[in-house]
Amino acid sequence: MLIENILGDNIGYVQLVDSLGTDKSIVDAARVSYNGESKGDEQDNKLLRYLWTNKHTSPFEMCSFKIIIKCPLFIRSQIQRHRTFSYNEVSRRYTSEDIEFYFPKEWRLQDTKNKQGSLVDRFDNTSNNYWNEEMRMRIQNSVDLYNEMIDDNVAREQARMVLPQNLYTKIRDVW
Secondary structure (H helix, E strand, C coil), X not given: CEEECCCCCEEEEEEEEEEECCHHHHHHHHHHHHCCCCCCHHHHHHHHHHHHHCCCCHHHHHCEEEEEEECCHHHHHHHHHHHXXXXXXXXXXXXXCCCCECXXXXXXXXXXXXXXXXXXXXXXXXXXXXXXXXXXXXXXXXXXXXXXXXXXXXXXXXXXXXXXXXXXXXXXXXX
């Protein structure tokens, strides 16, 4: 199944890898309050439509799916926000103010044995300064492009795609 935007452009996909449970698992869960079970395909399908239409979603939790999703990072963030846990976040869809970026104090070397880690060794000051200046320059280019797009009335939800990953955000969450 392909995720498509309003223009029909392919921007990724969702692939079902495995599942646990069936439609029967859902209807049996819904009917447990009546101490009942499946009443046959026609009645079960009617119940499934009713549950979904009326947002009675807890019986659907009796099934689980293992999926692979390929998508842009900003889409992944929305999936996390709505599926993993609920939080509210400053959205570049609604505001262009207070754009701020993270810059590391020191650049570390990649570990040659551990692909997931860096070495304690750091670049010298000359290299640190070089990489920080390069990063600042390219981020400024991204911010300039973002602002040009906003000034030209490009939708913020699309213009925000040019902002780098080190963009700060704020979230509000309940634990």
